[in-house]
Each structure stands twice: as structure tokens, then as C-alpha cells.
Amino acid sequence: MSFLSPLFSNLGSLLTHLADAVEPLFGASATAAAIVVLTCCVRLALLPLARSAARGERTRAELAPRLAELKRRHGKDPERLREEGAKLYAESGTSPLAGCLPSLAQLPVFYVMYHLFSTGDGGNLLEHTLLGAPLGGRWAGALGHGGAFGAQGLVYLGLFALIAAVATWTFLRNRKAAATLPAPVAGDEQVPGMAAMAKVMPLLSFGTLVTAAVVPLAAGLYLATTTTWTAVERMLLQPLRTPRETVGTGPKARTSAA
Template sequence: MLAFSPVHDAVGAAGAAVTWLAGVLAPLTGGAATAAAIVLFTVAVRLLISPLTLAQVRGERRRAALAPEVRRLQQRYADDPAKLQQELFALYRRAGASPLAGCLPALLQAPFFLVMYRLFVTGDGSVGLLDETLAGVPLGWHLGDGLSGPVVVVFGGLLVVLLGSAWSLSRRAKRALAATGTVAGTPTEGPGAAVLGRLVPLLPYGVVPVALVVPLAAVLYLVTTTAWTVLEQVVLRRPRPPHVGVRRQLRAGPGEPLDRNS
């Protein structure tokens, strides 16, 4: 049934796109054409889903701006969970925000990442993709297949970049948590806050052990998409002045929509 699934068709289309890109890049990059095509294709996919990422960031900012109000309500109605939920719902409704709004863009991105995983880990949808090479190392090579000189250089260089990107994301997550007390715009308080505070900065490093067991093609994908995430963090989640739009909305009536530019 998988052969007839939409995912299989999408993987086939993605494989055809990578193969076409490799043919276009071959005169410029020679034997590294397929590796370069993987990088460009990954960037193209990230650009394609960037509106979803932007929507996610906007939702996080709205929820972060509401965090002080959320904390006050949590303290005020700590002994009345039903009333707390009612007041939180009213707060988010007045501000035109939603505590779950940030989840939808992330869920919509999942099929894209599934296609990329299938393409670069198994080579599905692209004949011979994993047989191509980068600096003499086949794109289907795993670290467990052996550590020759070229393998150490290629994998070592990519892992250094991956670790650097993960460190940058971890550092930014730690700073955001310390500055705002929120994760993805959601306040982090209560018994599990300390554990969450230690866990969140470690999450970006989760790609590193994955890179140790997947083929080189998938490592190229992981490095590119993680570096792109760092770029998005720098551009989209740069520090902003105090948010006034939500405060103004909270003073206004529930019939007035939130300023979308705020």
C-alpha cells in the first residue's frame, strides 16, 4: 500500500527534482553535483514552508506578549482550574490569539520532513542518489561502514557544522527562556518548570546522534536544514521592543481584532 501512498508519490517527485538539479549543477560542481543538489533542494523546501514558520513565530509572539496576564490568572485562580481555563480562553479570544495556534504550522511541516527523510535516508524516489559521491565518499555511506581518510574529513567537517548550529540554537533557546520565561510563547511555571528549563536547551543537540547513524546524504540534509533554522532564528526571532499591540487589545473590547502588524 505504501507504493501507492501520497508520501511515495511525493518522494518520487522530490527525487526527480534532486536529479534534475544535479544535472543542472554538474557543469559547475562536477562530482559533487548531487551533494550540491541536496543542499539546494533542502533550502528550496525550507523556503516553500517558510510561511508556516512565519505563522508559528507570530503565534509565539502573541502568546509571549500575553504571558504576564497568563501568570496573573494562574496565580489568581490557582485553586479553581475550571475558572482558570475559562479566563484563559477569554484572554486569548480577546487578543485574537490561541494557545494551540503555534502547533498547527509545526504539524503542517511534518509531511515535508517525512518526504525528505525517506528520500535521503533510504534513497527512495531517486535512482542511484545514494551511489553518488562527495569528495570520494558515497552519499549512502554510514560512519559504521568504515573510517577511511576521506570519510573522517567529510563526516567530521559536517558534524562540526551541525554541532555549531545546534549550539547556536541551544544558546538562543536558553536566552529566550531566561528573558521571557516562556517556551514557544507559552509560560513555563509550576513543578515541571525547572526540568523543562534544563531540557529545552538540549533539544537542538538531538540531531547529532541521528547524524551518526544515517547515510551521508541525510547528514547533508540535517546540516542544511539545521543551519537554515539558525538563520530563521536570527531573522524572525530577533529581540523586539516591548509589545504594545496586545496590551492595547486587552484594554479594548472583544469585538476589536488584534492588529496583525503587532
Template sequence: MFDPVLVFTADLITALAGPLGSAAPAIVLFTVAVRLLLLPLSVMQARGERARRRLAPRVRRLRDRYGRDPERLHRELAALYARERTSPLAGCLPGLAQAPFLMVVYQVSVSSAIAGKANALLTHGLFGVPLGQQFAGAVAGFGLLSGPTLVFAGLFLLLLAVAAVTSRRIRRTLGEEVQPEALRRLMPLLPFGTVLVAAVLPLAAGIYLLVTTAWTAAEKAVLYRPSLSAA
């Protein structure tokens, strides 16, 4: 039942590849379009994050007061968020909304046929590496020091750079809040998981992952800048 979505996505990227000369920049353009579509959710997330920080002292007081009465605590927290017209889950929406798009791009990039037709997207590549190629396959087929593996290495380095920027922002944010030490150690490491994910994804999905994480880093730099946070 997902064939229509996969066909539409594959046909759209393939159509964009014509004027752009390659499917790789078409995937970049597709990713940008997806993030623009999700921009209202990102704005909602930024507002929710500012609200969460503003309410943090009151939430801590409620937890201290009703910590031994979970039902009362739940009611008090729900009432607080209702009065402030926000939700503790508001920050999760953009990440959850992106998951289906990544799954679609992954499926499109690994399917040799979609709805009984050959997947034309797989005839495209980046610097000679098929978009459906995975890192392990590139190493097995061409060797560790080869052109295809260097393309993946470039992708991993770019993801590392984006992850470093994101990790630095997380450390700065955690420095402004009272958080458990274990969380302070773990959270800044999570962005680097994108490199591990890209290592098992096809090249096309890896490109999508790179563009969407870079967009997220830039988006947060704008939406979470101090002047807005103070508003």
C-alpha cells in the same frame, strides 16, 4: 502508497544534480525550496511567539487564580487565546511541518530501489562519500581517520556551530522570561541533539538537516530581532 512522493523527490534532486554537477548542492537547493514553502508558517510562528510573550503575565495570573480548577482554567485560557487570535501551539507548526520532508529525504537516501526502479540518487556522493552512507558504516568500512569519516566530521562540526548559535539565542530568550530552573538547563542543550541525529542518518539526510537548521537560525535572527519583537 508513498512511492509517488519518493519517486518525485528522488527524480527532482537527481534532475537538479545535472546542472549543479552533484546531488549534494541539489539537496541544499531542495532544502531551501522546502523552507521557502514553509516560510508563511515561520512568520506565523514568530507572531505566535510575540503574542505568547505579550500574554505571559495574563496567563500567569489566570494560572494563579484558577490553578485548583483545571476546567475553569482551560476555559479562561481558551477564551484569552481566542480574543487575541492566537494559539499556544502556533510555535510548533514549522517544526511539525518539516518532519515529513526529513522523513522523505531519509527514505530516499536509504532506498536502493523506489517503485521498482534503481535509486539513481545513491550513485552520487560528496567528496567521494556515497549520499546513502552512514557514519557508522564509514568508520567500519574505512577507519576512524579516513576521508569519508572526515566528511562526516565536517558535517558534525557545522551542525555544532549552528547548534551553538541556536543555544545562545535560547539562553537569551529564557533570560527574559520566568521559567523553571530545570527548563533553563535543558532547553539550551536541545539544539546539540542534531549532531546525534546526524550520526545515525545517511549523509544525504544529514546535509538536509544541516541546511534546514542553519536556515532556522538565520530565520529566527531576522523574524525575532528586537525591533520586530517590540512591534
């Protein structure tokens, strides 16, 4: 994967410059602070995409009655149902998978962060620490240096506590939101496994906790920062997700302006 080397090198240099800029405030933990700053910058750049995804969620909720009507009319003709559902989504300018785009867009950044602090391709990044815990180290290594309540272990416990708190809050909000939504119909059926994915989505927030326990501390710090950002972002963008008042109940039902 030599073609990615310039990317690794550039991100490593960017982290180093950011760490130098915040070192007067954070001292030996400056690189950890730089990771948080970089993560926030990435999420800020993705904010337009997040807003678009939030509007897409609202549109899909508003389309639910029309999709249900299509299912009633074409339930015995799956092919026609898929075609009409896809046409309805196309007319509304949204997609069943639109809400996944912000998460997918972050994967390359997470991978680069993981690679840098796993291999040291970014220069001397592996030498940096967060409150004494190596950013390139893992929880298993911290357990071997003082145990779960040692100096390094406490850093991980703090990280896990933050991720667990955010995951629990996210799970409760997602479960409450899912309970108010109708079952996927029509256009959603064109995406294999959509119904099953909708059931497990509220649980995925806890997957971050498991991931943070096995990746380098730097990647875990990225995960903690981005999941916290996501939780706050979803709360602030909730008005964009709230369906507008629906006018009519037939297949040509429309929504009033927000």
C-alpha cells in the same frame, strides 16, 4: 507503504534534475548540492509559517501578564483557569504550540529524504557521493573505510562540526531567551508537559548531531542545511518575536503597535 511510492519517485526525479542543473559547478558532488538547494526551497516555502510562528511567540509573551492575572484570580479552580486561558489564546489568535509548526511541517520531507537514500527507491541516487563519501552511507561505514580521519570520515567530521557550531549557537540563544520569559501559566497548562518541554527545548538542537551520526549522509546533509537555515531565520525574525510595549497590567492590558 506503496501509496508513498509516487512521492518517493517524484522527489527522486526532482533531485536528479536539480543535480543535472548544478553538475557543471559541483561535478561529482552535484546531488549533494541539489539536496542543499531542495532543502532551501522547502524552507523558503515555509517562511510564511515561520513568520506566523514568530508573531505567535510575541503574542504569547505579551499575554504573560494577563495569564498571570488569571492564575492569581482562578488558581484554586483549575478547570476555570484552563477555560479562561484557552479563551484568552483564542481571542489573541495564537496557540501554545504555534511555534512548533515549522518544525513539524519539515518531518515529511526529512522522512522522504531518509527513505530515498536508505532504500534507493529514487533510482540511482545511492551511487552519488559528497567529496567521495556515499550519500547513502552512514558514519559507521565511513569509519570502516579509513577511520575518522580518512577521506570519507573527514566529510562526516566537517558535517558534525557545522551542526555542532549551529547547535551551540542555537542553545545559547534559546537559553538566553528562556531566561527572560515567565514560567508557563494558565493557557499553557492545557497542554500536558508544556512546562517540562520548555526546559528541554534548548537542548534539542544537539539531538540533530546524534541523528546525523546514524542516518544516511544525504539525510544528515539535509539536517545540517535546515538547522543552519533555522538559526539564521530566527535571528532575522527576532524583531517579530520581541514583545511590543505593554499598556496597563490588568486582565485587559493591551499592547501598543510595533
